[in-house]
Amino acid sequence: MNRGELIRRYLFFIAGLFVNALGVSLITKASLGTSPISSIPYVLDIGFAPTLGMFTLVFNLLLVALQLGILRRRFPRHFWLEIPVTLGFSCFIDLTMSMLTAYSPQGYPLQLLSLLFGCLVLGFGVFMEMAAGVVMLPGECTVSAISTTWHTDFGKTKVAVDVTMAVTAAVDVTMAVTAAVLGLLLYHRLAGVREGTILSALLVGMIARTFHSRLNGGIQRILERRDGSGVSEGQAA
Secondary structure: OOHHHHHHHHHHHHHHHHHHHHHHHHHHHOOOOOOHHHHHHHHHHHHOOOOHHHHHHHHHHHHHHHHHHHHHHHOOHHHHHHHHHHHHHHHHHHHHHHHOOOOOOOOHHHHHHHHHHHHHHHHHHHHHHHHHOOOOOHHHHHHHHHHHHHOOOOOOHHHHHHHHHHHHHHHHHHHHHHHHHHHHHHHOOOOOOOHHHHHHHHHHHHHHHHHHHHHHHHHHHHHHOEOOOOOEHHHHO
């Protein structure tokens, strides 16, 4: 991978982080529960002073620590990039929440519409993050760490993908249940976890895969920027 392509990929990834954060904020502003990966920071944000972005930063740093505990010496060096990435993601969440300060959909139909649009945006952001192929957020890296550690005997790609999807679903359920328990303990009610949490868990991955199947080929050609002869600019040089 040449330098120009690497720069394009990181710029695309940063744009994906912003879209990702915007999707989280849209889902949160719908007030029907937030996405599973953001549910614990959101529950804490309801009753405490730090912002949703700052709680997201702390939570993601804990996920990095979890990966270190799981992988130990096998912890890849490029996983350390998660720290600046999650800092940027957290700032983007606070930025988009601030941008949407005046946005407050009223009535269940508008709330549901906002939730679905937020899922669409978040799914596209996840697709951008994965298509860039440079680094992942701690949530995705944690899934990768769990899948790598306990399913190393699965060599076939399809099985590996199926296992990763199953682990992702399990992580989402764990996050949502933990957030629900936190809400009951802190506020004596189910706070931050509602039907929107379930819908986003079901829809975002499906949306991201749809975007991948339809757009990934074109995006990769743009990121690689091949010339008319089919040779990438790095090879042409």
